[in-house]
Amino acid sequence: MSLHPQPIPPVPDETVRVARAAFPKGNIYLKIRDTLGSIYVDEDFADLFSVKGQPAQSPWRLALICVMQYMENLSDRQAADAVRGRIDWKYALSLPLEDSGFDFSALSEFRKRLIEGGAEEFLLNRILEQLREKELIKGHKRQRTDSTHIMVRNSPP
Numbered sequence: 001m002s003l004h005p006q007p008i009p010p011v012p013d014e015t016v017r018v019a020r021a022a023f024p025k026g027n028i029y030l031k032i033r034d035t036l037g038s039i040y041v042d043e044d045f046a047d048l049f050s051v052k053g054q055p056a057q058s059p060w061r062l063a064l065i066c067v068m069q070y071m072e073n074l075s076d077r078q079a080a081d082a083v084r085g086r087i088d089w090k091y092a093l094s095l096p097l098e099d100s101g102f103d104f105s106a107l108s109e110f111r112k113r114l115i116e117g118g119a120e121e122f123l124l125n126r127i128l129e130q131l132r133e134k135e136l137i138k139g140h141k142r143q144r145t146d147s148t149h150i151m152v153r154n155s156p157p
Contacts, residue, residue: 008038008060012096019091029068029092036130038094039064044126048117057102061093062110063123068092069107080104 011019011033023030032039038060045059068089069079082089084101114120131137 006042006058008041009094011091011094015087015090015095015097018097019087022087027088028071029088033092035134035136036127039067039130040123040126044122045113045119048113048119057106057110059110062106063126064093065089066107066111067123067127076104076107079107 019030026034040060040063042058042060045063048059065079065083068082069076072079072082074082080101080103083093083095084099087097089095090097090099111120114122128137
């Protein structure tokens with residue numbers, strides 16, 4: 001797979017119109033796109049791809065899909081179906097309403113590239129950078145995607 005970085009297109013007018021009609025109060029994906037933009041750009045992933053070969057799916061979209069997939073605890077197949085069928089996802093991904101999506105296997109291939117390239121933490125770190133820049137989170141504390149709550153019991157004497 002090769003990468004030929006493309007500029008991020010604006011959300012198509014028809015997608016905006018339908019998404020705003022469907023979600024007049026907004027929803028999380030519309031808010032993410034409106035507040036943070038696309039979050040990622042293709043150039044962020046240039047080191048993970050060859051300059052020769054068949055063109056890859058747009059990595060900025062695959063990265064954002066992986067985040068949205070995690071947010072909803074979806075399988076790869078379910079996430080690919082969401083790209084195909086959900087207006088809010090199309091809005092976040094700058095896709096026209098008639099976009100037919102991609103094969104779900106592209107997500108596992110993309111995650112494999114992230115791991116092999118040592119970039120698996122990049123997705124979270126980029127979001128945290130953007131949130132700090134917009135002052136939506138404060139400080140430079142370490143952020144985690146998961147934490148375990150531990151209860152300590154005192155045993156009777």
